[in-house]
Amino acid sequence: xxxxxxxxxxxxxxxxxxxxLSCEQNLNHDAMYWxxxxxxxxxxxxxxxxIVNDFQxxxxxxxxxxxxxxxxxxxxxxxxxxxxxTAFYLCASSLGLAxxxxxxxxxxxxxxxx
Amino acid sequence: xxxxxxxxxxxxVSEGTPVLLRCNYSSSYSPSxxxxxxxxxxxxxxxxxxxxxxxxxxxxxxxxAEFKKSETSFHLTKPSAHMSDAAEYFxxxxxxxxxxxxxxxxRGTSLIVHP
Numbered sequence: 001x002x003x004x005x006x007x008x009x010x011x012x013x014x015x016x017x018x019x020x021l022s023c024e025q026n027l028n029h030d031a032m033y034w035x036x037x038x039x040x041x042x043x044x045x046x047x048x049x050x051i052v053n054d055f056q057x058x059x060x061x062x063x064x065x066x067x068x069x070x071x072x073x074x075x076x077x078x079x080x081x082x083x084x085x086t087a088f089y090l091c092a093s094s095l096g097l098a099x100x101x102x103x104x105x106x107x108x109x110x111x112x113x114x
Numbered sequence: 115x116x117x118x119x120x121x122x123x124x125x126x127v128s129e130g131t132p133v134l135l136r137c138n139y140s141s142s143y144s145p146s147x148x149x150x151x152x153x154x155x156x157x158x159x160x161x162x163x164x165x166x167x168x169x170x171x172x173x174x175x176x177x178x179a180e181f182k183k184s185e186t187s188f189h190l191t192k193p194s195a196h197m198s199d200a201a202e203y204f205x206x207x208x209x210x211x212x213x214x215x216x217x218x219x220x221r222g223t224s225l226i227v228h229p
């Protein structure tokens with residue numbers, strides 16, 4: 001089955017730790033995205049990537065980092081510089097950054113800071 | 115710059131009655147518009163999309179939306195609500211000169227369905 005997988009489903013982090021969230025897709029999509037979801041705020045874009053070895057900051061990139069070494073993988077690292085990382089994180093992909101291309105979403109990772 | 119406003123944070127209906135979720139957008143170009151649904155602790159699923167073809171768009175699960183340029187609206191409707199429709203709904207606008215379309219999400223509308 002084609003789709004997007006995210007792991008882990010739940011993640012707990014201690015203060016000062018970096019953690020990495022995994023996102024893999026087998027849809028052969030060029031574009032991938034990371035969003036943060038907080039109650040009542042919709043989805044906010046953290047980073048996006050149009051192609052391998054290229055990525056751009058979104059609206060709330062501070063405290064996060066990404067890499068895009070393979071087309072199918074777009075991991076997100078939440079660094080200790082992110083002061084309020086507790087949230088639901090969603091990864092998505094699309095054919096490309098063109099009008100009309102729908103996004104396909106993974107099931108999400110819930111990150112909690114202890 | 116593009117933006118999208120979902121006019122209601124919560125909508126409550128009884129099972130079997132019509133559903134109306136309102137969305138207004140702002141765009142300087144010819145936008146693409148989407149509605150997604152999210153069930154609790156899940157990812158988002160596409161309900162329907164508008165991309166400058168027919169203004170009345172039919173989606174999955176009996177939902178439809180009408181693009182009204184004069185009103186800059188893209189409201190989501192369903193004739194008869196089902197208990198399984200209870201979820202969070204997001205309206206999304208996407209436009210950008212030069213072909214690089216970065217979607218902007220509304221804050222979401224929580225649909226509550228009473229038996």
